[in-house]
Amino acid sequence: MPLSILVIGSRGRMGQLACQAIDADPSMQLVGRVDKDDDLAQCLKQSQADVAVDLTHAKLAATHAELIIDAGCRPVIGTSGLTEQSVRAIQDHCMQQHRGGIIVPNFSLGAVLAMQCAKLISQHFQHAEIIEYHHAEKQDSPSGTAIKTAEMLQNVVEYAPPHSETINGARGAVHQNVPIHSLRVPGIAAKQDVVFGHPGESLTISHNVIDRQAYMPGLLLACRAVMNLNECVYGLEHILPDLQAPSN
Amino acid sequence: MPLSILVIGSRGRMGQLACQAIDADPSMQLVGRVDKDDDLAQCLKQSQADVAVDLTHAKLAATHAELIIDAGCRPVIGTSGLTEQSVRAIQDHCMQQHRGGIIVPNFSLGAVLAMQCAKLISQHFQHAEIIEYHHAEKQDSPSGTAIKTAEMLQNVVEYAPPHSETINGARGAVHQNVPIHSLRVPGIAAKQDVVFGHPGESLTISHNVIDRQAYMPGLLLACRAVMNLNECVYGLEHILPDLQAPSN
Amino acid sequence: MPLSILVIGSRGRMGQLACQAIDADPSMQLVGRVDKDDDLAQCLKQSQADVAVDLTHAKLAATHAELIIDAGCRPVIGTSGLTEQSVRAIQDHCMQQHRGGIIVPNFSLGAVLAMQCAKLISQHFQHAEIIEYHHAEKQDSPSGTAIKTAEMLQNVVEYAPPHSETINGARGAVHQNVPIHSLRVPGIAAKQDVVFGHPGESLTISHNVIDRQAYMPGLLLACRAVMNLNECVYGLEHILPDLQAPSN
Amino acid sequence: MPLSILVIGSRGRMGQLACQAIDADPSMQLVGRVDKDDDLAQCLKQSQADVAVDLTHAKLAATHAELIIDAGCRPVIGTSGLTEQSVRAIQDHCMQQHRGGIIVPNFSLGAVLAMQCAKLISQHFQHAEIIEYHHAEKQDSPSGTAIKTAEMLQNVVEYAPPHSETINGARGAVHQNVPIHSLRVPGIAAKQDVVFGHPGESLTISHNVIDRQAYMPGLLLACRAVMNLNECVYGLEHILPDLQAPSN
Numbered sequence: 001m002p003l004s005i006l007v008i009g010s011r012g013r014m015g016q017l018a019c020q021a022i023d024a025d026p027s028m029q030l031v032g033r034v035d036k037d038d039d040l041a042q043c044l045k046q047s048q049a050d051v052a053v054d055l056t057h058a059k060l061a062a063t064h065a066e067l068i069i070d071a072g073c074r075p076v077i078g079t080s081g082l083t084e085q086s087v088r089a090i091q092d093h094c095m096q097q098h099r100g101g102i103i104v105p106n107f108s109l110g111a112v113l114a115m116q117c118a119k120l121i122s123q124h125f126q127h128a129e130i131i132e133y134h135h136a137e138k139q140d141s142p143s144g145t146a147i148k149t150a151e152m153l154q155n156v157v158e159y160a161p162p163h164s165e166t167i168n169g170a171r172g173a174v175h176q177n178v179p180i181h182s183l184r185v186p187g188i189a190a191k192q193d194v195v196f197g198h199p200g201e202s203l204t205i206s207h208n209v210i211d212r213q214a215y216m217p218g219l220l221l222a223c224r225a226v227m228n229l230n231e232c233v234y235g236l237e238h239i240l241p242d243l244q245a246p247s248n
Numbered sequence: 249m250p251l252s253i254l255v256i257g258s259r260g261r262m263g264q265l266a267c268q269a270i271d272a273d274p275s276m277q278l279v280g281r282v283d284k285d286d287d288l289a290q291c292l293k294q295s296q297a298d299v300a301v302d303l304t305h306a307k308l309a310a311t312h313a314e315l316i317i318d319a320g321c322r323p324v325i326g327t328s329g330l331t332e333q334s335v336r337a338i339q340d341h342c343m344q345q346h347r348g349g350i351i352v353p354n355f356s357l358g359a360v361l362a363m364q365c366a367k368l369i370s371q372h373f374q375h376a377e378i379i380e381y382h383h384a385e386k387q388d389s390p391s392g393t394a395i396k397t398a399e400m401l402q403n404v405v406e407y408a409p410p411h412s413e414t415i416n417g418a419r420g421a422v423h424q425n426v427p428i429h430s431l432r433v434p435g436i437a438a439k440q441d442v443v444f445g446h447p448g449e450s451l452t453i454s455h456n457v458i459d460r461q462a463y464m465p466g467l468l469l470a471c472r473a474v475m476n477l478n479e480c481v482y483g484l485e486h487i488l489p490d491l492q493a494p495s496n
Numbered sequence: 497m498p499l500s501i502l503v504i505g506s507r508g509r510m511g512q513l514a515c516q517a518i519d520a521d522p523s524m525q526l527v528g529r530v531d532k533d534d535d536l537a538q539c540l541k542q543s544q545a546d547v548a549v550d551l552t553h554a555k556l557a558a559t560h561a562e563l564i565i566d567a568g569c570r571p572v573i574g575t576s577g578l579t580e581q582s583v584r585a586i587q588d589h590c591m592q593q594h595r596g597g598i599i600v601p602n603f604s605l606g607a608v609l610a611m612q613c614a615k616l617i618s619q620h621f622q623h624a625e626i627i628e629y630h631h632a633e634k635q636d637s638p639s640g641t642a643i644k645t646a647e648m649l650q651n652v653v654e655y656a657p658p659h660s661e662t663i664n665g666a667r668g669a670v671h672q673n674v675p676i677h678s679l680r681v682p683g684i685a686a687k688q689d690v691v692f693g694h695p696g697e698s699l700t701i702s703h704n705v706i707d708r709q710a711y712m713p714g715l716l717l718a719c720r721a722v723m724n725l726n727e728c729v730y731g732l733e734h735i736l737p738d739l740q741a742p743s744n
Numbered sequence: 745m746p747l748s749i750l751v752i753g754s755r756g757r758m759g760q761l762a763c764q765a766i767d768a769d770p771s772m773q774l775v776g777r778v779d780k781d782d783d784l785a786q787c788l789k790q791s792q793a794d795v796a797v798d799l800t801h802a803k804l805a806a807t808h809a810e811l812i813i814d815a816g817c818r819p820v821i822g823t824s825g826l827t828e829q830s831v832r833a834i835q836d837h838c839m840q841q842h843r844g845g846i847i848v849p850n851f852s853l854g855a856v857l858a859m860q861c862a863k864l865i866s867q868h869f870q871h872a873e874i875i876e877y878h879h880a881e882k883q884d885s886p887s888g889t890a891i892k893t894a895e896m897l898q899n900v901v902e903y904a905p906p907h908s909e910t911i912n913g914a915r916g917a918v919h920q921n922v923p924i925h926s927l928r929v930p931g932i933a934a935k936q937d938v939v940f941g942h943p944g945e946s947l948t949i950s951h952n953v954i955d956r957q958a959y960m961p962g963l964l965l966a967c968r969a970v971m972n973l974n975e976c977v978y979g980l981e982h983i984l985p986d987l988q989a990p991s992n
Contacts, residue, residue: 109372110449117365117453124357124465124488129927131875136903136941141914159880159928167917170885170926175911181925182914183873184903185941189706197880197929200462201358204454205365210685210706214448217372240372377679379627384655384693389666407632407680415669418637418678423663429677430666431625432655433693437954445632445681458933458954605868606945613861613949620853620961620984696958697854701861702948710944736868 002029005223006047006073008064009055011035014078014212018053021216028223040064044071051076051223062086065101069093074226078219080105080144091232100229104236106145107218111192112236114207115149118194121203122153125196129172133183133191141182142173145192150178253471254280254297254321256288256312257304262326262460266301269464276471288312292319299324299471310334313349317341322474326467328353328392339480348477352484354393355466359440360484362455363397366442369451370401373444377420381431381439389430390421393440398426498525501719502543502569504560505551507531510574510708514549517712524719536560540567547572547719558582561597565589570722574715576601576640587728596725600732602641603714607688608732610703611645614690617699618649621692625668629679629687637678638669641688646674749967750776750793750817752784752808753800758822758956762797765960772967784808788815795820795967806830809845813837818970822963824849824888835976844973848980850889851962855936856980858951859893862938865947866897869940873916877927877935885926886917889936894922 005022009015010033022030032047034040044052044067052068054061058081066089068075077090087103094101106112122128132146158177165171172179190209195202218236225239233239253270257263258281270278280295282288292300292315300316302309306329314337316323325338335351342349354360370376380394406425413419420427438457443450466484473487481487501518505511506529518526528543530536540548540563548564550557554577562585564571573586583599590597602608618624628642654673661667668675686705691698714732721735729735749766753759754777766774776791778784788796788811796812798805802825810833812819821834831847838845850856866872876890902921909915916923934953939946962980969983977983 108449110444110446110451113369113372114451117368120365120368121361124361127880127930129929131925131927133939136871139908141909142911147911159930164883165885165917165926167886167891167919167924169913169915170917170924171913171928172916172925173909173911173914179927180911180914181875181916181927182909183875183923183925183939184915185873185939185946186871186903186943187704187706187710187941187946195877195927195929196358197931198358198462198465199930200459200464201356201455201457202929202931203358203362203456204452206452206454207449208451208683209449210683211448214446214683216448217446375632375682377681379677379679381691384623387660389661390663395663407682412635413637413669413678415638415643415671415676417665417667418669418676419665419680420668420677421661421663421666427679428663428666429627429668429679430661431627431675431677431691432667433625433691433698434623434655434695435693435698435952435954435958443629443679443681445683447682450681450683456931458931462931604945606940606942606947609865609868610947613864616861616864617857620857692854694854694958694961696955696960697852697951697953699854699858699952700948700950702950703945704947705945707944710942712944713942 002027003051003223003227004029004031004047004049006032006034006043006049006052007055008034008040008052012055014055014215017212017216018055018219021220025220041067041071044068044073049073051226053078053219053223055079058082062089065090066093069097069099069101074099075101076222076226077103078107087234094232098230100226101232102222102226102229102239103232103234104218104222107215107236108209109218110207110214111145112240114192114205115152116237117205118149119152119154121196122156125198125203126155126157127159127197128153128156128178129195130178130180131183131193131195132180133185133188135189136184136186138184141184142180143182146180147175149194150175150180153178250275250277251299251471251475252277252279252295252297254282254291254295254300256282256300256302259283260303262303262463265460265464266303266467269468273468289315289319292316292321297321299474301326301467301471303327306330310337313338314341317345317347317349322347323349324470324474325351326355335482342480346478348474349480350470350474350477350487351480351482352466352470355463355484356457357466357484358455358462359393360488362440362453363400364485365453366397367400367402369444370404373446373451374403374405375407375445376401376404376426377443378426378428379431379441379443380428381433381436383437384432384434386432389432390428391430394428395423397442398423398428401426498523499547499719499723500525500527500543500545502528502530502539502545502548503551504530504536504548508551510551510711513708513712514551514715517716521716537563537567540564540569545569547722549574549715549719551575554578558585561586562589565593565595565597570595571597572718572722573599574603583730590728594726596722597728598718598722598725598735599728599730600714600718603711603732604705605714606703606710607641608736610688610690610701611648612733613701614645615648615650617692618652621694621699622651622653623655623693624649624652624674625691626674626676627679627689627691628676629681629684631685632680632682634680637680638676639678642676643671645690646671646676649674746771746773747795747967747971748773748775748791748793750778750787750791750796752778752796752798755779756799758799758959761956761960762799762963765964769964785811785815788812788817793817795970797822797963797967799823802826806833809834810837813841813843813845818843819845820966820970821847822851831978838976842974844970845976846966846970846973846983847976847978848962848966851959851980852953853962853980854951854958855889856984858936858949859896860981861949862893863896863898865940866900869942869947870899870901871903871941872897872900872922873939874922874924875927875937875939876924877929877932879933880928880930882928885928886924887926890924891919893938894919894924897922
């Protein structure tokens with residue numbers, strides 16, 4: 001029997017793509033679309049969905065998750081920027097009901113794999129810098145992904161110190177010994193290079209997203225994986241089996 | 249007490265660098281240099297070295313290893329291109345004497361880590377291509393590292409088939425479903441990109457060697473690790489602890 | 497007075513974008529949209545457009561251009577793959593009527609500039625290779641742009657010959673001494689690297705298109721420039737003033 | 745008759761390479777090597793060299809150039825960091841004697857071509873950022889080449905403003921509307937990317953030096969070209985014929 005899925009925020013750009021991707025997957029069935037004017041609790045009740053994917057806003061995540069869990073359904077929260085408080089509220093609620101859930105700030109499998117590779121390499125290369133390229137509309141810098149990546153690196157030591165700058169900012173934004181350089185360039189959607197150096201050699205992990213299609217495989221994977229959980233996990237890496245076990 | 253090390257082939261380019269690197273490491277002591285005109289058996293006996301690093305030729309590897317093992321010393325064989333027969337002979341000899349040994353076709357930590365990352369990613373991205381760049385003097389193509397990398401990738405499926413070429417060779421050398429593209433460019437020493445693609449995103453592992461210094465950390469690591477082995481392993485990956493165990 | 501423009505093939509993906517871009521430009525006015533079921537001759541007569549942009553098919557280009565010229569309008573032919581015969585027919589017709597026209601196989605300013613830069617560099621670097629990356633649906637390889645780029649390079653000499661391949665195709669498709677390597681990767685739309693090497697240094701021109709928006713500035717430029725021509729030129733480079741001054 | 749050349753600073757790393765390169769060129773003859781303890785005036789007199797290449801220090805450049813010119817020889821000053829005053833003194837002295845001379849802060853042909861390409865592209869792409877990578881020993885940032893490159897770009901407008909930084913320095917060092925990002929990475933010798941963006945496309949010029957060999961073709965070219973000058977020029981671009989024709 002196919003997995004029955006409800007999409008919340010189905011008219012947004014991510015929502016439309018998600019509906020198409022679920023429709024195209026023979027192991028899944030799209031049993032409902034929920035948007036602003038709809039009553040989520042009622043939709044959950046009527047559809048009897050196994051999984052509800054929330055693609056609306058971080059602010060609504062905790063409220064939506066509660067309704068989803070109480071309806072006997074499993075939440076896949078696909079918004080970024082949740083407060084720690086919201087994350088904990090959702091996790092507590094899942095725990096109480098012994099219900100699977102997953103919060104995914106970034107559905108891209110490539111982004112998760114890039115971070116895991118960077119973490120692995122950082123155990124052997126003591127110097128790393130991050131270059132992140134985004135479209136010009138992005139307001140803040142560095143990106144959340146760059147900051148999270150810097151925090152995952154281990155054993156990295158500070159290198160050429162920033163006081164040698166003849167123009168301020170040349171050596172980037174240093175976070176946990178990792179300089180981060182943010183480019184805002186029209187014509188590039190979202191790209192991140194993590195550059196590691198040793199005397200004589202360098203090693204770069206480069207991840208490049210050009211289209212929201214990139215997020216669909218991770219979204220479908222989350223829908224499937226949430227059925228086998230009995231708690232709420234945070235981050236796609238928790239449901240990729242080989243990232244938890246030996247890679248060779 | 250420092251680890252005592254003998255370098256065989258000490259006058260070659262790798263040999264000179266190895267002697268410098270060992271000299272500069274306070275936990276090691278260079279107790280002998282052996283070259284063409286020297287008697288290896290006698291040097292081993294006189295030096296009482298813990299470890300002997302062979303940087304001569306693949307053809308000499310098995311003979312040298314036997315002398316090293318019989319002298320109660322541990323071989324670090326740092327030449328590439330050994331036949332399977334030579335590898336097995338060395339491993340058998342180590343086994344009989346319960347002696348540690350290691351054969352390392354490529355001492356670069358970056359190369360090993362790049363391959364491990366590529367292997368990890370290949371479990372989630374079904375399409376991969378390899379671009380390898382080498383200096384113009386390199387005779388054969390594709391490189392041995394590119395072929396070995398292609399063989400480590402898993403789940404990769406063939407993509408756009410080569411019969412659509414209007415000029416032969418455009419789609420590269422296909423090995424185990426992975427197209428390999430070999431550039432021979434003056435001004436590039438040794439570089440390899442492994443490019444993975446998904447709809448909407450791509451992920452690239454790029455490794456770049458510009459100087460033989462790149463091989464020294466792996467060489468020193470092999471010297472240390474061989475003391476704790478009681479068999480002979482093939483490849484630097486076997487002595488990097490985190491590559492054998494969960495990375496998170 | 498704004499430039500009045502007619503778009504032929506207005507419902508296609510390029511056509512829709514072109515109509516939006518013209519609408520958004522205060523110096524231009526969109527005076528008509530022509531599609532399959534419309535009568536082009538009549539639309540040209542009614543609209544009295546200054547310029548007609550044809551975004552349909554290479555096969556229709558010559559016929560459309562003739563109707564456009566005969567109506568006193570100027571053709572901007574924005575399709576690729578025209579036969580030499582079609583190109584000449586359009587140019588002859590423009591010549592006879594002393595009418596401006598332009599045939600543009602690739603509206604991307606970046607692509608034109610990348611080729612001009614590659615041409616300039618080729619006067620000083622004797623070895624070059626091209627890597628072109630396209631999405632997986634692209635049928636033929638190498639790409640037309642890669643072949644045209646190879647033909648623009650000067651003084652390039654053949655390097656490591658292809659007979660050293662242990663797997664056929666490793667050294668790519670050699671065209672006019674330039675090896676071309678074609679990658680077909682989901683997640684990359686259209687990218688081209690031209691790699692030049694000298695002993696000790698390399699220089700790479702990398703052009704990356706991720707969205708059809710890339711073609712709009714060149715399209716608007718062609719509409720403006722065609723008003724000042726009295727013959728039909730082929731290629732966007734002819735209307736970029738600084739590229740006409742002898743760069744060689 | 746071969747061109748006779750004197751090398752000043754022949755024992756330094758650049759000097760040794762220069763002597764080898766001159767020796768290997770059949771159209772040239774190395775007629776003298778001058779170092780610290782030698783008397784330059786006397787060496788110039790004895791050797792009767794056509795050209796003297798100075799590879800010592802910026803501080804000595806003006807004094808050396810004066811001696812060279814007064815001896816009837818032509819100076820090729822191959823040091824960087826000359827003050828404006830020194831440059832003018834050398835140019836005045838050449839002018840008075842109607843003597844050719846050239847001051848070359850960077851002998852790399854690739855660096856000159858990269859800057860010329862960047863200048864050309866900047867006429868059509870309004871947004872540019874520079875990433876420069878250097879080895880970890882480099883003290884100052886941004887590099888002189890990055891600053892000079894930013895100054896050559898035209899029509900570039902400021903983009904996402906730096907006040908959106910959540911960590912200081914993320915958006916780099918902004919110089920003439922061009923953000924410059926400086927990486928200091930062991931394992932990279934000297935690399936510079938100039939990244940241009942348009943909606944939908946990006947164009948990158950990437951120059952990578954891995955060895956001082958990169959400077960020899962430019963050095964030999966300067967020795968030849970200085971014979972045909974009757975004034976002193978600054979920068980390799982002035983003797984590359986195709987770069988003098990107006991590219992804008």
